[in-house]
Amino acid sequence: MVTYLDEWLEDRKASGFSAVPHYFGDGDYISLFLSNGRCYAKRIDDLLTVYYADSTGDFVGCKIKGVCDLLKNLRENFKVTIDDGGIRLGWLFLSAAVRSTAPSKEKYYWLGEHVGNVMMAPGALPLAA
Amino acid sequence: MAMSADYLPVRVDREVLFDEEGGATKRPSLYVRQGVLEALELHGPEWKFADASLITASLNEPIFVFNGLNRPSIQEGYCYVARPSHRISLDGQQEPVPHDRVFLVFVEKEFGLVAFDWEWRVAANGSGRPVDWEIDFPGGVKWSRT
Numbered sequence A: 001m002v003t004y005l006d007e008w009l010e011d012r013k014a015s016g017f018s019a020v021p022h023y024f025g026d027g028d029y030i031s032l033f034l035s036n037g038r039c040y041a042k043r044i045d046d047l048l049t050v051y052y053a054d055s056t057g058d059f060v061g062c063k064i065k066g067v068c069d070l071l072k073n074l075r076e077n078f079k080v081t082i083d084d085g086g087i088r089l090g091w092l093f094l095s096a097a098v099r100s101t102a103p104s105k106e107k108y109y110w111l112g113e114h115v116g117n118v119m120m121a122p123g124a125l126p127l128a129a
Numbered sequence B: 001m002a003m004s005a006d007y008l009p010v011r012v013d014r015e016v017l018f019d020e021e022g023g024a025t026k027r028p029s030l031y032v033r034q035g036v037l038e039a040l041e042l043h044g045p046e047w048k049f050a051d052a053s054l055i056t057a058s059l060n061e062p063i064f065v066f067n068g069l070n071r072p073s074i075q076e077g078y079c080y081v082a083r084p085s086h087r088i089s090l091d092g093q094q095e096p097v098p099h100d101r102v103f104l105v106f107v108e109k110e111f112g113l114v115a116f117d118w119e120w121r122v123a124a125n126g127s128g129r130p131v132d133w134e135i136d137f138p139g140g141v142k143w144s145r146t
Helices: A005-009 A067-078 A089-097 A104-115 B034-043 B046-060
Strands: A022-024 A029-033 A039-045 A048-053 A059-065 B007-009 B030-033 B064-067 B077-082 B086-088 B094-096 B101-109 B113-122 B141-144
Touching (some): A005 B007, A005 B034, A005 B046, A022 B034, A029 A089, A039 A059, A048 A104, A059 A067, A059 A089, A059 A104, A089 A104, B030 B034, B030 B046, B046 B077, B046 B086, B046 B101, B046 B113
Parallel strands (some): B030 B113
Antiparallel strands (some): A022 A029, A029 A059, A048 A059, B007 B030, B077 B101, B101 B113
16 A cells, blocks of 8 residues: 555654754765754755854755765775765865855855764765765 | 665655656555655654654645756756645644745656655745746746646
8 A cells, every 4th residue: 555755754753953964865965954943945056055043044954976086086086085985074075165166165164164074874874886 | 767665655646747646546656765754753853753743745736846856866857846825733632834945856757756755945036936046947937837
């Protein structure tokens, strides 16, 4: 029997919030939310979207797209590998920054400074990228 | 690509892009990956999981569909833009959507159309288009309600 989306969602509610990055294979992106509050998105370029809080306009997270390509760039051009699947987001910002132009390049540097130390959990990324 | 049991079909009356009818007797053509929803259910943010309930209506009744997502790894993708009147607040109550927001659902064409992400953006001058839509979606408007 087919379960439709609306049926699956019935009576379900998110059980909590954790400010950790997640990789989604469909869409090949990582999202990081630092806050549980509502926010809106602003696309910076083809690899980056940034989230701002509805209530304050402050930065509350980001979405890094094309993760497989960014990892490939790190591996082939910088010899940066991720043997256990774990990586600091700063490496991905660097990988995106080297192929971007101003003003989005500055946004990658800003993100590197503010959330570059955030770690992806081991095993969360596609190692074969 | 074969359809996995990991995908939840979205109930559609008529798929606007390909003019395909939905309903119980037809093979559904729109899906959401269950794993994405399960990750949001477990880790949040809570609003994003709650807003998954807006996907069905948004895919059934968009105001615009933009062609191409202008991002790597997506060969054929579309962005459905809708303007729901209400959404669920963190305390579980219905709240009105701010007048300058639109809801975007990103889909990739695989075995059907698979919704893989959704978010709110600022609307451009009350048009129902998100700001910077000309830059973000260089493929332009694929479908429009009007």
